[in-house]
Amino acid sequence: MGVARVWLDILTPKQVMFLGELSHRIEAKGHNVLRTTRHYREVNQLLELKEVEALVVGKHGGPTLEGKLEASARRVLELGKLIAKYRPDVAVSFSSPEAARVAFGLGFPHFCISDSPHAEAVMRLSIPISKYLFTPKIIPLKVWFRLGATPNMILQYNALDPVVWVRAFRPDATVLDQLKLTKDKPIIVLRVEETFAAYLLGKAVDQEPVITPIIRTLLESVGNTIQVVVIPRYGQQAQSIRHAFGAQVIIPEAVVDGLSLLSFTSIFIGAGGTMTAEAALLGVPTISCYPAELTYVDRYLLKQGLITHSTVSEKTVKRILQILSDLEAIRRVQKEKAQKLVTEMEDPIDVIMRTLEPYLVSS
Numbered sequence: 001m002g003v004a005r006v007w008l009d010i011l012t013p014k015q016v017m018f019l020g021e022l023s024h025r026i027e028a029k030g031h032n033v034l035r036t037t038r039h040y041r042e043v044n045q046l047l048e049l050k051e052v053e054a055l056v057v058g059k060h061g062g063p064t065l066e067g068k069l070e071a072s073a074r075r076v077l078e079l080g081k082l083i084a085k086y087r088p089d090v091a092v093s094f095s096s097p098e099a100a101r102v103a104f105g106l107g108f109p110h111f112c113i114s115d116s117p118h119a120e121a122v123m124r125l126s127i128p129i130s131k132y133l134f135t136p137k138i139i140p141l142k143v144w145f146r147l148g149a150t151p152n153m154i155l156q157y158n159a160l161d162p163v164v165w166v167r168a169f170r171p172d173a174t175v176l177d178q179l180k181l182t183k184d185k186p187i188i189v190l191r192v193e194e195t196f197a198a199y200l201l202g203k204a205v206d207q208e209p210v211i212t213p214i215i216r217t218l219l220e221s222v223g224n225t226i227q228v229v230v231i232p233r234y235g236q237q238a239q240s241i242r243h244a245f246g247a248q249v250i251i252p253e254a255v256v257d258g259l260s261l262l263s264f265t266s267i268f269i270g271a272g273g274t275m276t277a278e279a280a281l282l283g284v285p286t287i288s289c290y291p292a293e294l295t296y297v298d299r300y301l302l303k304q305g306l307i308t309h310s311t312v313s314e315k316t317v318k319r320i321l322q323i324l325s326d327l328e329a330i331r332r333v334q335k336e337k338a339q340k341l342v343t344e345m346e347d348p349i350d351v352i353m354r355t356l357e358p359y360l361v362s363s
Helices: 013-028 041-049 065-086 097-106 120-129 141-146 174-178 212-225 235-248 258-263 274-282 296-303 313-325 327-344 348-359
Strands: 005-009 032-039 055-059 090-093 110-113 132-136 154-157 187-191 227-231 267-270 286-288 307-309
Touching: 005 013, 005 065, 005 097, 013 032, 013 041, 013 090, 013 348, 032 041, 032 065, 055 065, 065 097, 090 097, 090 348, 097 110, 097 120, 110 120, 110 348, 132 348, 154 348, 174 258, 187 212, 187 274, 212 227, 212 235, 212 313, 227 235, 227 258, 258 274, 267 274, 267 313, 274 286, 274 296, 274 327, 286 296, 286 313, 296 307, 313 327
Parallel strands: 005 032, 005 090, 032 055, 090 110, 110 132, 132 154, 187 227, 187 267, 267 286, 286 307
Antiparallel strands: none
């Protein structure tokens, strides 16, 4: 067996965790891996935190469709030059339109991973020109067919993506010191929505993050008896939250170990996807305030009793207060449910590696 070349394109924090693990497994078999990313604060800092090396090519397109189009077009050109020299045998990404386009244009297969059919624009630009689509079984096949997938390209796994890094995770208590948190008061963590994503343009609240009224109502109800941590995605979001609440909330200055923070969290409120799933699978009492139609992952977690959902601040805070009134018992129940579910899931990386095997033979 020869040494193969594999290209992985890493665009979001979740992909750092998933594709970071995939790259370790490929390299453990003696093959070469090229990891690329783009200029994007959260991803770049998390790559450094997790000690995953990646070449930065291009940048995030920002909040407008024109910006996204231009950034993507420029990134295709830059990646095209780089990848033509690297000559990979196969590419893998979470539906990166640029990776799919470059692989297709240079004549080698692209493996697409996705649990996000709601990101319709990205899916339509990547799935139809990919060799395979790897996806959780909870997402109906007909959804993927509408986005350009064919029956013989879809490979499903009985798992949610975060199980890849949640299952073997061990918490690091230094995150508490980093954020000046204590264990003697409940820790409430809130994650801001992905306002710049194409699938939320025009759907998320423009004036302020979705979590802002929740924090306001919560602080009015319980004051300084809790510790509130907000995890923004962009500088504008951090600025908005700081302006609204000042020292009443904690906003990390840099990316922190999210799983460790969640491990010490009393209640998590998420307006996004990945941290909501991570918290739920860790057994943290979790409330989704996702500001659009619920994703298939959120619907599944809701059905399993691992999250609740509310976008109304008063209802959300009422639920938070209910949990706080019997926190230990509720945490114990949630942890048991989560551990049972995680144990039953298969490893998505195993499914991908089995399919990759025939491509890891030559260079």
